Amino acid sequence: MEANVSKEVRQLRALKHWTQSELAQQIPVGLATVQRWEAGRPVRGLAVQQMLLRLFEEAGIEVKGEQA
Numbered sequence: 001m002e003a004n005v006s007k008e009v010r011q012l013r014a015l016k017h018w019t020q021s022e023l024a025q026q027i028p029v030g031l032a033t034v035q036r037w038e039a040g041r042p043v044r045g046l047a048v049q050q051m052l053l054r055l056f057e058e059a060g061i062e063v064k065g066e067q068a
Helices: 006-016 019-028 030-040 046-059
Strands: none
Touching: 006 019, 006 030, 006 046, 019 030, 019 046
């Protein structure tokens, strides 16, 4: 999941009505990490990638180029 997922992260938060902090708690990562993703930085760490992909799948969001 080295692809830019900023659009998908924003879409997930909108569908779930979550703030950046609430999404961070779901994974769990720090607030700054979610902010970096939304700014276009890559998602690092296999466990984090898998948790984020699971949340995307549950919300019906397709991630192009997923590599987890």
